[in-house]
Amino acid sequence: MYYRPRDEENDDAVIMNELREIYQETPSYGYRRMTIALRENGFLVNHKKVFALLKAAGIQAIYPRKKTTIRNQGHKIFPYLLRDVRIERPNQVWQVDITYIKIRGGFIYLVCLIDVFSRKIMGWKVSTFLDTAPCLEALNSALQKGIPEIVNSDQGCQFTSDAWIETLQQNEIKISLDGKGRWADNVYVERLWRTIKYEMVHLHSFDTVSQARDALARYITFYNARRYHSKLNYHTPDVIFSKKIIPTKEELFEVFRSSQPYHSGASMI
Numbered sequence: 001m002y003y004r005p006r007d008e009e010n011d012d013a014v015i016m017n018e019l020r021e022i023y024q025e026t027p028s029y030g031y032r033r034m035t036i037a038l039r040e041n042g043f044l045v046n047h048k049k050v051f052a053l054l055k056a057a058g059i060q061a062i063y064p065r066k067k068t069t070i071r072n073q074g075h076k077i078f079p080y081l082l083r084d085v086r087i088e089r090p091n092q093v094w095q096v097d098i099t100y101i102k103i104r105g106g107f108i109y110l111v112c113l114i115d116v117f118s119r120k121i122m123g124w125k126v127s128t129f130l131d132t133a134p135c136l137e138a139l140n141s142a143l144q145k146g147i148p149e150i151v152n153s154d155q156g157c158q159f160t161s162d163a164w165i166e167t168l169q170q171n172e173i174k175i176s177l178d179g180k181g182r183w184a185d186n187v188y189v190e191r192l193w194r195t196i197k198y199e200m201v202h203l204h205s206f207d208t209v210s211q212a213r214d215a216l217a218r219y220i221t222f223y224n225a226r227r228y229h230s231k232l233n234y235h236t237p238d239v240i241f242s243k244k245i246i247p248t249k250e251e252l253f254e255v256f257r258s259s260q261p262y263h264s265g266a267s268m269i
Contacts, residue, residue, distance in 0.1 A: 005201060015038065015053060017245070020057070022038070027103075030073065032047055035047040068199060074167070081150055081152070081174060090117050090146065091148045092117040092149075093149065094142070095113070096138075097193070098135070098192045101126075104205070104206065108213075109126070110209075110216065112192060114188060115146070117240070117242070120238060121224055122145055123139060124220060125137045128209060136167060139167060152176040154186055155175075196216075196219065196223075200215065201220040224236065232246055235247060
């Protein structure tokens with residue numbers, strides 16, 4: 001007489017799909033808010049079940065994390081190879097790093113590999129997870145465009161992981177790691193973060209991961225192909241990567257004069 005029939009349980013796969021849909025829209029939700037959202041959508045589930053499913057799916061709420069460089073004490077540390085090295089050609093040295101970008105309710109992570117000589121962004125990836133997988137995706141994309149002699153990074157666990165090290169070694173790429181706490185050892189990619197954030201990120205407000213990803217894709221295309229870089233004598237990264245030299249500003253103006261009508265008395269800025 002005390003028995004009450006249980007409500008019909010929802011299939012785990014169906015709940016998992018719904019969780020992924022909610023996560024795409026609101027990646028800042030933890031398991032408690034996910035539970036509320038599920039119940040609002042008619043799913044009879046408690047917070048313990050949601051917590052277990054999120055853990056099984058590897059879904060984690062995006063929230064501010066000050067450190068993107070998390071060292072694994074068990075990983076091998078390689079020496080810094082760029083001290084007193086003169087960088088004179090494309091694909092001689094690449095640098096790689098991770099930064100975070102604010103979206104509504106949380107953060108996403110951006111990994112970029114940059115060719116130091118030309119400043120060209122060779123590969124990039126946006127992710128909601130701070131792990132090795134997006135770094136490897138960015139690396140594999142970059143390796144379609146060239147093979148560097150050296151890749152330099154900080155000592156983050158993503159860049160000392162077995163998968164990352166094996167990929168570099170299989171392509172006969174030398175591994176260089178910054179000294180502990182020495183951000184200046186990776187200065188070119190640090191300057192890239194400042195450029196991306198001041199020229200694009202800080203001028204927009206992103207509600208979703210896809211909005212941020214699309215905006216970054218447009219900006220990176222612009223950065224490589226159309227943005228004039230002062231350190232490259234106002235040539236673009238794509239031009240320098242292709243030419244393999246950095247022409248002078250006078251050569252740049254000569255191109256302008258040969259490709260456009262020139263009127264006597266007009267001033268060149």
